[in-house]
Each structure stands twice: as structure tokens, then as C-alpha cells.
Amino acid sequence: MGYAHVYAHEIMHRGRVPMEPVDFVPDWADRPRKAKFHPDAETIPLPAAPPHALPPRPAPGFTLPLLSGMLQDSYGLTGRRLAVQANTDLAALPHYTHANWSRGTASGGGLYPVAVHWAAGPGGPLTPGLYHYAPHQHGLRRLLTGDVTGQVRDALGHGANAVEGAGAAAGATQYLVLSVKYWQNAFKYNSFSFHAVSMDVGALVQTWRLWAAQYGLRIDPVLWFDEERLARLLGVAAGDEGVFAVVPLTWEGAPPHAEGAPVPEHGGDTDAAVRHQDVERSRRVLVFETLQRIHGATVGRAADRP
DSSP states (O other): OHHHHHHHHHHHTTTTSOOSOTTOOOOGGGOOOSSOOOTTSOEEEOOOOOOOOSSOOOOSSBOHHHHHHHHHHHHSOOEEOOOOOSOTTGGGTTSGGGOOEEOSSOOGGGOOOEEEEEEEOTTSSSOSEEEEEETTTTEEEEEEESOOHHHHHHHHOTTHHHHHOSOOTTTOSEEEEEEEETHHHHHHHGGGHHHHHHHHHHHHHHHHHHHHHTTTOOOOOBOOSOHHHHHHHHTOOTTTEEEEEEEEEOBTTOOOOOSSOOOOTTOOOSSOOOSOOOOOOOSOOOOOHHHHHHHHTTSSOGGGOO
16 A cells, blocks of 8 residues: 555645646547446436425335435436636536536536446345446446356455444445546546545535435445455456445345345356446547556455455
8 A cells, every 4th residue: 555655645746746647738629528338238217205294203124215315416417507607617507518418416626527436236126137327318328147146245355344333334225336447537637536526426425415314314434344355246447446345234124134145147257247348438548557556556455354
């Protein structure tokens, strides 16, 4: 973790000592999408959120409408920005192709780089599998069919509960997996992007905590795990995308997880991986050495849990 200290020092002093590459200019005409795109994946619409009661009634666990409401209010599109302001793109905003949409969670630069995946296990409302939350459709894209929650639990390790707090990580049957596709933010912020996306992940998790608390539910993210194993599950290259947090969900009526969960339908390997891949919009994707080094400093240490 030595380079992490170097990176933190560079972030703190970037006002006086610019970070490389100092002459970088974003190519706005070749910018990436603000969300992942899986054109061949089935999209399942999410139901409407339950009406807000005053005060909200405590819930024994998440349901599909509750999860839908939390995703919609945090990372779903909630408004179109057309207000008078001083940004230089104001003249283009009335045109739909240049529309800028806002969400409930704060984000550096309004790029919203966090990808939310749901590892759905037994006892839930959907066929067990791995889903990606598509904010523009407010739906779930099915990336894989079959129960992979055993892989998630194995990646978390046996010490997850003791270290991370009260969340029942080892006994959960539903998990939200938060990842960041670096290019989605680095195209603008280059070497600074790892710091920016780390704050975005924290802002999203805290939004969920505030949202869930009104129903008496807890959000306890696990931040220490075998990232490389989860990256293989998501079908992403470790250098292109980082897995930042896993959030176990207490699900209403869900039974405790069973040992020896069934293997996904498309293969017999112990570790399954998604079939549908994100399609990049940018014609040219740049690689930043500083970003690669700081990401490299954070992976491969799952066995060194303090």
C-alpha cells in the first residue's frame, strides 16, 4: 500500500504541484456514456416504489419495490437540467441530444461513474443471477442466470462480519456490488479520477443509508474483499474497472443461504462470469499510469485483512 500514500500526497498538493499529465485536455466529442450499455441483455423493468408514509413504516427487510425506490431516488434519472446557470454548455441543453440529467446522489462533475450490480440469490423476487441496474430505463439488465451469491460470499471472506460491522454479510442471499469503470470518469479527470470516484462511491452508499433508515433498514457495506475474483464474476478487466464495495441486503422472507448453491446454467466452472459485456462508445480509450498504479496498490491483498 506504499503507493497509496504517495498518491494521497499528490492529491493533497495538486494545487501547487500539478499531477501528470499536466497538459491533458478532455476529448468531449469522444466522451464515454454515463452508464454501462449491454445491448443484447434482457432488461426487466422495476416496479414503482411504495408510497411514502409519514412516518414510514419499519420493514422487516427489502422488497423489490423498496429496492426499486432506493435505486430510483439515488442513481436513477430524476430531473433534466434546464435551469439558468453560468456553465458554457447552457445554449446546448434545450436540445435533447445534449440533455443533462440529474440524480439524487452527488457526483463529481455529474458523471455518475458507479455501476450497481445485483447478485440475486434464492428467496428473492427474481430468477437468481447477476443483474446490472440501468438508470436510463430504471430497469435491471440480466447479465447471467444462476445463483452466484456463493462466489460473492467467498470473495468477502470469513472475517467480513467482524470487520465491517453489523451487516450479515456471510448469511445474506442478496448483494449489491458497486464497481467503477475508470474511463467513464478518467476521460475528464485523468489521474485525479481514482480520488473522485472513491468519493462518488461513498456519496452513493451514504445516500442508501439515509434512504433505508426511514424503513428501519441498515446499509453496511463491505469494503475489504477479493476484488480480482469479483472482477472475474463481472467479466471486467481489473485494470479497466475497480470493484469498490459490496452491500449485503436483508431481504424480507429470504431463507438463510444454503451451502452448495447451484452452478449457473451456462457452465460447470466453480467461478462463473457474465455473458453480456459492456459496449464502449469512445473510439479511443486512454490509459493513465498513475491511475493504474493506485488501483494496483489496492488489489491482491484480500488475505491481509487487518
